[in-house]
Amino acid sequence: xxxxxxxxxxxxxxxxxxxxxxxxxxxxxTSWLRSPHPAVVAxxxxxxxEFNAAAADLFPRMGVGTWLDEVVPGWLADAxxxxxxxxxxxxxxxxxxxxxxxxxxxxxxxxxxLRAHPTESGxxxxxxxxxxxxxxxxxxxxxxxxxxxxALLAEASTQLLASLNPDRCLETAALLAAAHLGDAALVIxxxxxNRYAVVTAVGESFGRSQVAMDPASVPGLAEAxxxxxxxxxxWIDPAELPPWAVPEGFGGTPGSVVITPLPGHxxxxxxxxxxxxxxxxxxxxxxxxxARLFAARAGAALSAARLYAEQxxxxxxLIAELLPPQLHHVRGVDxxxxxxxxxxxxxxxxxxxxxxxxxxxxxxxxxxxxxxxxKGLDAAVLTGRIRSTxxxxxxxxxxxxxxxxxxxxxxxxxRHTRFATLVLASVRRSGGHVRLRLTSAGHPxxxxxxxxxxxxxxxxxxxxxxxxxEVTSRSATVSLSPGETCLLYTDGITEARGGPLGSSMxxxxxxRSALAECAGLPAEAVVERLQMVAGDWVGxxxxxxxxxxxxxxxxxxxxxxxxxxxxxxxxA
Amino acid sequence: xxxxxxxxxxxxxxxxGRLWEALAxxxxxxxxxxxLDAHDAGAPAEDxxxxxxxxxxxxxxxxxxxxxxxxxxxxAATAIQDRVVGALAHRSPDRGxxxxxxxxxAGQPPRRVTVACVDGExxxxxxxxxxxxxxxxxxxxxxxxxxxxxxxxIAHLHQSGTxxxxxxxxxxxxxxxxxxxxxxxxxxxxxxxxxxxxFGPGGRYARLIGADGWAPDxxxxxxxxxxxxCPPGDARPEAAGDLPHLSDQEYTLVTRARPRLVRHVLxxxxxAVPATAxxxxxQRERTxxxxxxxxxxxxASLYADDAGLFTDFVTWTAGVLRARGVGQDALVxxxxxxxxxxxxxxxxxxHLAAGRRALVRxxxxxxxxxxx
Numbered sequence: 039x040x041x042x043x044x045x046x047x048x049x050x051x052x053x054x055x056x057x058x059x060x061x062x063x064x065x066x067x068t069s070w071l072r073s074p075h076p077a078v079v080a081x082x083x084x085x086x087x088e089f090n091a092a093a094a095d096l097f098p099r100m101g102v103g104t105w106l107d108e109v110v111p112g113w114l115a116d117a118x119x120x121x122x123x124x125x126x127x128x129x130x131x132x133x134x135x136x137x138x139x140x141x142x143x144x145x146x147x148x149x150x151x152l153r154a155h156p157t158e159s160g161x162x163x164x165x166x167x168x169x170x171x172x173x174x175x176x177x178x179x180x181x182x183x184x185x186x187x188x189a190l191l192a193e194a195s196t197q198l199l200a201s202l203n204p205d206r207c208l209e210t211a212a213l214l215a216a217a218h219l220g221d222a223a224l225v226i227x228x229x230x231x232n233r234y235a236v237v238t239a240v241g242e243s244f245g246r247s248q249v250a251m252d253p254a255s256v257p258g259l260a261e262a263x264x265x266x267x268x269x270x271x272x273w274i275d276p277a278e279l280p281p282w283a284v285p286e287g288f289g290g291t292p293g294s295v296v297i298t299p300l301p302g303h304x305x306x307x308x309x310x311x312x313x314x315x316x317x318x319x320x321x322x323x324x325x326x327x328x329a330r331l332f333a334a335r336a337g338a339a340l341s342a343a344r345l346y347a348e349q350x351x352x353x354x355x356l357i358a359e360l361l362p363p364q365l366h367h368v369r370g371v372d373x374x375x376x377x378x379x380x381x382x383x384x385x386x387x388x389x390x391x392x393x394x395x396x397x398x399x400x401x402x403x404x405x406x407x408x409x410x411x412x413k414g415l416d417a418a419v420l421t422g423r424i425r426s427t428x429x430x431x432x433x434x435x436x437x438x439x440x441x442x443x444x445x446x447x448x449x450x451x452x453r454h455t456r457f458a459t460l461v462l463a464s465v466r467r468s469g470g471h472v473r474l475r476l477t478s479a480g481h482p483x484x485x486x487x488x489x490x491x492x493x494x495x496x497x498x499x500x501x502x503x504x505x506x507x508e509v510t511s512r513s514a515t516v517s518l519s520p521g522e523t524c525l526l527y528t529d530g531i532t533e534a535r536g537g538p539l540g541s542s543m544x545x546x547x548x549x550r551s552a553l554a555e556c557a558g559l560p561a562e563a564v565v566e567r568l569q570m571v572a573g574d575w576v577g578x579x580x581x582x583x584x585x586x587x588x589x590x591x592x593x594x595x596x597x598x599x600x601x602x603x604x605x606x607x608x609x610a
Numbered sequence: 611x612x613x614x615x616x617x618x619x620x621x622x623x624x625x626x627g628r629l630w631e632a633l634a635x636x637x638x639x640x641x642x643x644x645x646l647d648a649h650d651a652g653a654p655a656e657d658x659x660x661x662x663x664x665x666x667x668x669x670x671x672x673x674x675x676x677x678x679x680x681x682x683x684x685x686a687a688t689a690i691q692d693r694v695v696g697a698l699a700h701r702s703p704d705r706g707x708x709x710x711x712x713x714x715x716a717g718q719p720p721r722r723v724t725v726a727c728v729d730g731e732x733x734x735x736x737x738x739x740x741x742x743x744x745x746x747x748x749x750x751x752x753x754x755x756x757x758x759x760x761x762x763x764i765a766h767l768h769q770s771g772t773x774x775x776x777x778x779x780x781x782x783x784x785x786x787x788x789x790x791x792x793x794x795x796x797x798x799x800x801x802x803x804x805x806x807x808x809f810g811p812g813g814r815y816a817r818l819i820g821a822d823g824w825a826p827d828x829x830x831x832x833x834x835x836x837x838x839x840c841p842p843g844d845a846r847p848e849a850a851g852d853l854p855h856l857s858d859q860e861y862t863l864v865t866r867a868r869p870r871l872v873r874h875v876l877x878x879x880x881x882a883v884p885a886t887a888x889x890x891x892x893q894r895e896r897t898x899x900x901x902x903x904x905x906x907x908x909x910a911s912l913y914a915d916d917a918g919l920f921t922d923f924v925t926w927t928a929g930v931l932r933a934r935g936v937g938q939d940a941l942v943x944x945x946x947x948x949x950x951x952x953x954x955x956x957x958x959x960x961h962l963a964a965g966r967r968a969l970v971r972x973x974x975x976x977x978x979x980x981x982x
Contacts, residue, residue, distance in 0.1 A: 567685050
């Protein structure tokens with residue numbers, strides 16, 4: 039046990055004391071009789087020769103001439119026998135291994151912890167000086183317990199706060215409580231539709247279950263689950279514990295049970311139930327206090343995790359419509375999109391793209407890619423508005439100019455002061471070819487990658503939307519042969535700074551040569567390649583939102599609608 | 611990825627041949643048919659994933675290194691392979707639900723695994739194959755794909771209740787990023803298994819950065835996860851994998867000086883290798899990119915404190931150049947010019963010197979290397 043090691047340095051102190059007492063034989067006489075420390079002198083045979091008042095208090099049956107082993111505890115009598123040589127009755131062969139003063143001798147008597155120091159008087163008698171160590175030992179034990187608990191609380195906080203996942207946090211709380219507070223622990227969460235999630239831990243294993251129950255059936259549980267007003271930890275009769283509350287593997291019925299509320303941030307975080315086996319002592323006051331300190335930490339951590347989970351759930355629901363959509367094969371044409379936000383911590387930004395499938399194979403599919411002035415959440419909110427508006431205007435997409443005019447009007451009347459640039463692409467497959475009508479509204483014109491690797495810029499242009507009362511635009515028509523690609527991109531790609539020399543702009547020329555290398559590639563591969571090239575260009579440096587969409591005429595043999603979820607069908 | 615052949619049912623070698631031909635023709639339908647036909651004939655999905663798709667992908671990388679196929683072909687092949695994996699995965703429904711009751715403890719195998727590529731890692735196929743293998747073996751798998759920024763990974767872990775994380779990285783230059791990701795995950799109290807060429811021969815850099823486990827291939831990773839060797843995951847907010855050798859600042863300073871070092875070499879190169887004086891803008895830019903790559907690998911070797919990382923890269927690069935009929939004069943000159951600029955950096959100088967020595971004899975390119 040570690041306690042021995044911790045105590046070792048003190049041994050020298052005892053030896054000093056022992057040495058002092060040995061060095062003061064002159065003090066013998068009357069003075070030692072008034073010593074506050076018990077002292078007793080016994081002869082070689084083990085008979086009591088002299089003792090002082092303190093010793094008489096300690097050993098009431100002691101008298102001159104009594105045998106030591108009849109009036110003092112066995113450990114002291116045995117020590118005397120070992121020290122004084124041949125025993126009075128050689129019941130125990132005595133190995134003389136412990137010379138006087140080498141190590142403090144310790145033992146219990148009448149609820150006290152005594153330290154005994156022998157002093158040989160020279161003519162066979164041994165004087166035993168006894169020091170009552172009870173208080174010192176108790177203080178030392180209390181200190182060690184406190185140190186262990188502080189370390190444990192710090193460790194518990196670290197583990198509890200490590201994860202913001204409520205399930206993991208519950209597991210951690212139950213496991214820590216089972217390891218350090220009881221033989222088993224239950225963490226009961228506040229009910230969801232009258233069902234209580236219960237995490238149980240016994241030793242190092244845990245389980246979780248859903249329990250439908252009436253909390254009033256367990257004394258103290260209903261109050262503890264309320265969270266407020268705060269109720270103290272409560273002892274309950276183990277017999278009143280319902281069967282579900284005794285975890286599998288606990289073995290038998292618990293000897294003691296305590297229910298402690300887990301205080302949360304203004305809301306109840308749940309209840310901690312600690313169980314101890316029958317044979318083990320019950321919880322004392324300091325253990326109860328410690329359980330409360332632990333419960334406070336576990337409750338705070340659980341509340342934080344639940345709050346985070348709830349916020350994350352809300353965020354997910356709210357940004358679902360703002361996230362870039364997963365693009366795939368639509369109406370005989372391959373679409374692929376890639377998005378990288380300016381901040382790694384964010385998932386949405388000021389760039390956007392969408393593909394709205396045509397009603398049937400003969401109708402055009404509308405693809406849109408754009409860039410709202412600004413970045414981050416505010417810009418993302420406006421991308422959502424633009425995306426919904428464009429989707430609503432889908433029936434009018436036969437005329438891009440009308441769509442842009444209506445969109446411009448909608449943006450001008452909104453309370454946002456931001457403007458946007460975008461490209462509209464109406465796409466229809468015709469035989470093996472893909473026909474595109476493309477219109478840029480203040481946006482970098484799309485690039486066309488031919489089968490030869492030649493890259494062309496589409497001759498389209500127009501004013502941005504959301505800034506001026508009137509918009510103008512010029513559309514262009516393009517035809518793609520199988521394997522050819524039309525690339526829509528935002529200026530986050532071309533304006534990305536980085537490269538081997540650190541701060542060069544990626545620029546249109548590099549984009550064109552990167553694209554030229556992608557001749558004949560499927561849409562996903564084009565997007566992946568460009569994202570990779572641009573990503574390597576910026577490295578770890580700052581950059582704007584970057585979005586690309588590839589619209590590719592499939593090669594004649596094509597496996598359609600494969601997005602990892604469907605097997606797809608073959609078309610010859 | 612493992613390339614050994616163990617199953618014979620339908621000859622995997624034949625399937626590999628069919629798949630390779632289909633990829634060469636960029637014929638997605640034929641590629642899918644090759645793999646699904648073998649599956650119909652009884653080949654286990656796992657063997658098809660690893661010994662066919664994985665093995666053929668390794669061949670794609672080797673062919674690129676040997677200069678026999680171009681970047682575009684490699685990308686096209688990879689894109690088709692990804693779709694083939696998707697088609698095969700659709701055949702093998704998620705078996706995760708059959709994994710048994712939700713009662714676990716330390717020592718029992720983890721069940722929910724998050725598989726992701728580190729930030730900046732675009733080669734997703736090995737991670738995807740691992741994800742499918744784990745799914746096939748009954749794990750619940752969250753596959754996050756290529757290039758996962760660490761904040762996204764951490765947010766996912768908070769929200770998902772994952773038991774263990776598997777991170778993939780192919781380039782040693784991503785080692786510092788991988789280290790940051792591993793430490794961030796471990797700070798949540800979750801163990802991290804790593805795999806991929808970034809972690810060095812025998813996974814030596816995995817140990818260096820304090821990962822909880824390393825596996826040379828998907829089967830070994832699945833076995834490790836099934837055995838549950840990962841510790842229950844103590845929260846470790848303090849940096850795991852402390853790297854005392856970084857205190858000399860060489861890694862930081864070389865990384866920071868990257869643009870300056872590239873310019874220095876670029877300006878000195880025509881003096882050392884006259885042929886480079888005639889380079890046009892495009893060639894100069896390619897050269898600048900190559901030099902930046904050398905600096906990145908030098909920085910990675912300083913981070914890992916392993917000159918072998920740098921010499922492996924240098925010899926591999928020389929092999930790639932040779933396969934394209936390019937001599938190594940410029941490479942040697944670049945190392946010398948870099949060494950000139952590293953007066954105060956003894957570790958960097960010794961790594962550069964080791965790289966130069968290694969160029970004396972250059973083996974033929976074999977393994978898929980750091981660029982594609």
